Amino acid sequence: MDALDVARWQFGVTTVYHFLFVPLTIGLSILVAILQTLWHRTGDEKYLKLTKFYGKLFLINFAMGVVTGIVQEFQFGMNWSDYSRFVGDIFGAPLAIEALVAFFLESTFIGLWIFGWDRLPKRLHLATIWAAAIGTNLSAYFILAANSFMQNPVGYRINPDTGRAELTDFVAVLTNKVALITFPHTIAGAFLVAGSLLVAVALWHLIRRPDSTDTPAYRFAAKFGSWVTLISATAVMITGDIQGKIMTQVQPMKMAAAEGLYNTESPASFSVLTVGSLDGSRELFALKIPYLLSYLSTGDPNGTVSGINDLQAQYTAQYGAGNYSPIIPITYWSFRLMIGFGLAAAAIALLVLWSQRKGRTPTSRWLLRAGLVMPLLPLAANSFGWIFTEMGRQPWIVFGEMLTRDGVSRSVSMTEVLTSFTAFTLIYAALAVIECKLLIRYAKAGVPDLTPDPDTDDTDDAERPLAFAY
Template sequence: MEFDIVSLSRFQFAMTALYHFLFVPLTLGLSVIVAIMETVYVMTGRRIWRQMTKFWGTLFGINFVLGVATGLVMEFQFGMNWSYYSHYVGDIFGAPLAIEGLMAFFLEATFVGLFFFGWDRMSKVGHLTATWCVAFGSNFSALWILIANGWMQNPVGAAFNPQTMRMEVVDFYAVLFNPVAQAKFVHTVSAGYVTASVFVLGVSAWYVLKGRHVELAKRSLTVAASFGLAASLSVVVLGDESGYLTTEHQKMKLAAMEAVWRTESVPAPFTIVGFPDQKARETHYAVEIPWVGGLIDTRSLDTPVEGIEELVERAKGNIRRGLIAFDALQKIRAAGTGTVDPEVRKAFEDNGNLLGYGLLLKRYVDDPRQATPEQIDKAAWDTVPEVAPLFWTFRIMVGVGMFQILLMSVFFVLSARRMLDRYPALLWVAVLSIPLPWIAVECGWFVAEFGRQPWVVEGLLPTAEAVSSHGIVPVLLTICGFAIIYTILIIIEMSLMLRAIRKGPEPDEQPDAELIPASVVPAE
């Protein structure tokens, strides 16, 4: 990693974002699982389901608090470490964040309180409504965040104003219904459901192995396996949709993920494993499956998957047009409130959407218009992210996802046949699988964000132009501070979670009415 302000700012945001996302998927999934359990309790009246709701709700609450705390830190970073980014896209990016804070966060926080303190103060239906509002608020919160992130991947519904030097919203509905954002939302939420399902499955399997709280654990295993199987299958379907949209809107990311160096004859093969070599521009020891790459990436047999080299050549043309836009922008700004030459304005209107490509040259020259052909060539190759990390993290994510489908399928069958306690080895597999969904979701975010480089907003704003003008020392100090604080927080969080799991559910002193023997019911 280069030791400069851009790399350090990227590292700090990546560190805090990945840490924050340790809590988000479990929060999303547990909120729904808890609501399902309480729904069964209200419908059946069996108090063991109330006991289950309280127990898993306690674990949800611990995780929820840490998720909120770490999420606030990320929002402050936009203004402190990425001030020009905040200025440039504040009109678009700020709106979803504000809505998320005003609507989803307050909705979620309010009903979380009712969930924990309203058991003996509210009716069954009233408390169930509060629980479902917690689940709705959690997922609704994720929606607005992912709308903002989806716009960074596919900037729609906005236009650049040369007078203010900012992106401004021209169609809020296009931002709201951005197909990339919608695909990211459902895919991310489904991944959260799988994460919570594997967590509940693993903890419940541990209880069965230890012979503790067996009835509660078996019911929890059944809920987790059923919900998790549906969620894991949906992750594959929705992930395929997200990948297809990448084919349309982020061709370079797709080419790097698949290590497609040159456009191949259709339909393209899929490389299962290999060792991408960015200097040699080839993948060593590649193991390929014919046709599968074309079918997955383009959903056709006659559409090519464009290669990195061809996309770099296209980037060179975009950079040259970006230079025309940059030159026209300087003339428009120089004119101020005066009359702008119509030809200059037309040049900007025709090429302004590629201004960001011209800004890629500022890494090499202060005035991009003075760039040499060699510098244009370098800037074009800067549009290629590091291939090997993307290639492998994508395959790790997919591999873990396939394993989770298998795991959930096995436990779904075992629960249907009431054989959950007959195979201790499988129960241990469930326990040891608890970390896997976190590995998958962190890999997914790495692919999404690292694969977008060198852009902070795809095609519009280079990452190097978005950072604040801090010195290196303050950023280094905050990185160290965050590392220490977050390490302490994760130790506290893990201690609380493990303590709650070891303790187990609180005993319910009120048995189900239908289970009380008739002989002990007093005669009237």
């Protein structure tokens, strides 16, 4: 093990950890805005209770996402300075816009939303949560545009004097076909997580406290969250299908590795289960569905899909000697776990809707257990999706232009990287415990009581201390 290995582990751990909070923040921002809109339009108190209830969970998660995201970006200069030097002219542009525009928008209006209850006009206050939600989703787009350049470099040229990639067409970077499909796929995955959280919390209160006066609010939240989960699961499948076809065009090795396809096939069969040799050069056993992989990859049931061995020979001739295939078991199983966990969450959402048919209140303890696990399933699906995306690109850090081993900082020793890796991991573990305890504590507390306190005096609003609305 050397500095490169530890730096890769550190970036992988911080990326997956950070992305545990990102999809929930993205999805909840819109869902909370929708709940407040329903209250604004109907005046129904249950929507206000749900807005403040899930809004609190959203804020806890948002704070954690900000902290971990800052550390994530610092690594580009700390452990991956050669990569930053090579691609900074391109990679830095969307990240700068994300910080100056999108993050500024969401952070500013979240502050106004937090402190604006009963201080801003209702319509203006509603606009602040929508502005924050739009900023959150814009932030995701610019970050995904930067990542998509690593998957499919466009809008650049290599300066022969400096050896650096230089930006020539920023619009091409923002409209990269990988970014255009990755964004809706990621957003759909975020709503899958947020919808599952709505269901889990509401289901816990419905089954554990069936006689609560807030049962109508929880019933709505459970149904609303279930429909969000099912619709977003459908969107994930549709966008994932399109993404698979684009991936086959720009990164054929990633698709071949995802399917354990060692030799070029036409038509190609979808691998339900493949066992390969230890050196990853051939398959030993496979259970397949005929024609399906050709359709998923090319849109044609008889389409040709390139295999790992043929692509390895092609890349060797094009880029020189080396191993250009990713770690096959990781890409193969992360792809399937991504799909499986997402479908499991959708199945639970169907059960929740069925349990509430004809006005019934769910009572099954087994359904409660499934509901409590439900938010973890799309979180795992999102994490395995990113593991597949990043590991499937290897050994490239910028596909076709820069190998991962060439992007690591030359002046950073293994001891320094290992020290920061250990420190971040321990800090993140502590933060994870705090995050979980806060979410569980406030989720169990239930929707807030909106009954005015009779002991409250009529002190002028300007003289009251500034405080959270929660």
